[in-house]
Amino acid sequence: MAVTVSTGAYEGPIDLLLQLVTSHQVELYDVPLAQVVDDYLAALATADVVELAELSEFLVVASVLVELKSRRLLPGPDDVEPDEELVGWEERDLLLARLLECQAYAAAGDAFATLFERAARSVARTAGLDESVEVHAPDLLEGVTLEQLAAAYRRATAARPVPVVDLSHVTVDAVSVAEAVAELEVRLPRHGWATFRELTGHLQTRMEVIVRFLAVLELYKRGRVGLEQGRTFGELEVTWVAGDRSAGEAGDGAMVASVQVSDEYEG
Numbered sequence: 350m351a352v353t354v355s356t357g358a359y360e361g362p363i364d365l366l367l368q369l370v371t372s373h374q375v376e377l378y379d380v381p382l383a384q385v386v387d388d389y390l391a392a393l394a395t396a397d398v399v400e401l402a403e404l405s406e407f408l409v410v411a412s413v414l415v416e417l418k419s420r421r422l423l424p425g426p427d428d429v430e431p432d433e434e435l436v437g438w439e440e441r442d443l444l445l446a447r448l449l450e451c452q453a454y455a456a457a458g459d460a461f462a463t464l465f466e467r468a469a470r471s472v473a474r475t476a477g478l479d480e481s482v483e484v485h486a487p488d489l490l491e492g493v494t495l496e497q498l499a500a501a502y503r504r505a506t507a508a509r510p511v512p513v514v515d516l517s518h519v520t521v522d523a524v525s526v527a528e529a530v531a532e533l534e535v536r537l538p539r540h541g542w543a544t545f546r547e548l549t550g551h552l553q554t555r556m557e558v559i560v561r562f563l564a565v566l567e568l569y570k571r572g573r574v575g576l577e578q579g580r581t582f583g584e585l586e587v588t589w590v591a592g593d594r595s596a597g598e599a600g601d602g603a604m605v606a607s608v609q610v611s612d613e614y615e616g
Contacts, residue, residue, distance in 0.1 A: 367410050370417070377418050386411060524557055529564035537574065537589040545585040 359366055359375050366385070369375040389407055393399060478484070537543065545565065549558045565587055568574040573591035578584070 367413060370414065377414070380414070380418075382411070382414055382418060385414070524560040526560055526563050526567065529561050530567055533561075533564055533568060534573070537568075537587065540589075542586060542588040545587060548587065 359369065359380060366375065366380070370377050370380070389411075393404075533548070536548075545562070548565070549561050552558050552561065565574065565576070569576055571591075573589065575588040575590045577586045577588070
């Protein structure tokens, strides 16, 4: 319970008042001790529970303040300087702090003593099992025959087969651009023109369609065919413009590609 006192020279916790007085930050003559006591008693009257330690602390602080002020107001035959007077109180505070530490260590010792006393009531077992009790390890080979052991040995020492990737389900088609160019040089002069869909309608795989498109581009590069497309994504018309096939052979500058594919073409 932190009790706050209010005087003309100081307002705050009462435990801080003694520190300010001893450090000469608050003048003790300006602190009415009667008002300090009245404020503390008023706080006690409104408190539900009063701790004995807090009450003792207040009595120590109040008694020190009363003694300090009484010595200053009623000096004896031998005047003592305030600084010399406060030295004794600092030593008292140091001794009080050490006393509290000793009390803490004593409480810890009492707690350990209680634990030792409880542990002394239990007795550990010093003897082993009775002679009538026999412990047998389980037979790990129970029920295992020599034939099973030999078969296990052969499996463990057998050569490991080399892993093989099965590619039987992959269809590989080798398609040549040169062959597609030669085929178009024979087919287009007969009809004059055709759409690209007509040129690839009989093909089965997607790669064959791609190679046929590359062949058309190769013929266009050579100036053999003309290409027209009326609208975006519309039909691509291929027109033969090079006369007969004897005007040139497909060997000069032809692109040749060998491609592997496994996807089927869907026209």
